Amino acid sequence: MPSTKAYRAALLHCLADPREVGIEQAHEYFEDGLLVVEDGKVARIGHAAELLPTLAAGTEVVEYPDALITPGFVDTHIHYPQVGVIGSYGAQLLDWLETYTFPNEGRFSDMAHARGQAELFLGELLRNGTTTALVFGTVHKQSVDAFFEACEKRNLRMIAGKVLMDRNAPEFLTDTAESGYADSRELIERWHGKGRLHYAVTPRFAPTSTPEQLTLAGKLFAEFPDLYMHTHISENKQEVEWVKELFPERKGYLDVYDHHGLIGPRSVFAHGIHLCDDECKRLGETGSAVSFCPTSNLFLGSGLFDLAKVEGFGVRVGLGTDVGGGTSFSQLASLNEAYKVLQLQGQKLDAFKALYLATLGGARALYLDDRIGNLQPGKEADFVVLDYKATPLIDYRLSQATTLQEKLFALMILGDDRAVKETFAAGVSVHRKAG
């Protein structure tokens, strides 16, 4: 007997990128909707009045008045070992790494510490409605074991990898080209494709890997099907200059990765603020993706991501929190800041495009849109229940809204973890807000 349960609330999900098909065609909304979940997958979605009479007798129906169900959020770039440095004062990227991040990542050689941090991190992700993320570990392979163990327990669709770093970092955080390859391989064999887990080959960024390490990273990326590649690119102007000095024989930053076989489908590059047109073109034609991380880009003073330009070259773009350079686990908070980053460049981010970036757009960037990202029948039932009455201010502001667009936009500007009533992964509740 399949296990069936239904959820009644307002339902909203994206069907496509509004940029490609227009707002109306890009989403589906049911004011009084019903989401029917069977064995962890979406079985049906529609108007409650139409679907309720079709349910088998005795099917449990959970009702959420004053709430909106959306797909779970997708975070395309985050660091689980950086929870301890979120909100660190006064530095831009390279100093921030030296001063705060590297010392903190050193603590992950201790498995007990890694396990504790993985629990804390996943608790935060789920409290914020994020059900899938592309995650940096540290250089220690046990950091990834601890993370995947915690994900497996909750049956989450997650992607992670061990950092590769064999130069320009403290000795306690470096591997070698060979040991990085061997440790990554061992982790891939242990975790990649197990349950809902995927592995990402994870060179930190070009400055901390030798050409030998990047060569072996490229070899690994080609050796196993459906692996991810996850790194940073063109986040900070000083960083871009440093890459030119370290790799004078390459045409530019992206060419360093391109030369070593690290671009293509399932390659995800965080930031991409200072990419030139040729680099955007190359990312687009190779099916690579960029993670737009607004809270981090503002907090570290890195710059303003040009969404219109990057998307104009056909690049897949997802949204990332980049905790701990980023300042919130909430993708609603990311969208709030994304709106402002785009305002400063004369670009608009409407509520439906925003929802797309945080859900289906992220899933497309990760080539997971056949499984997650919206609530079409057959998709995995990863979803979030957003509370229209989360705070007195949200309650009042939403009561003034006359359209769905207005309501959704205000929720995205005012909302954060407080707006998440409940989070589901593969049809199972994995977080419920107290009260």
Ligand SMILES: O=c1[nH]c(=O)c2nc[nH]c2[nH]1
């Ligand atoms: O936002 C960032 N966080 C990091 O940890 C990092 N390492 C290299 N480049 C980076 N950028």
Ligand SMILES: [Zn+2]
């Ligand atoms: Zn990062």
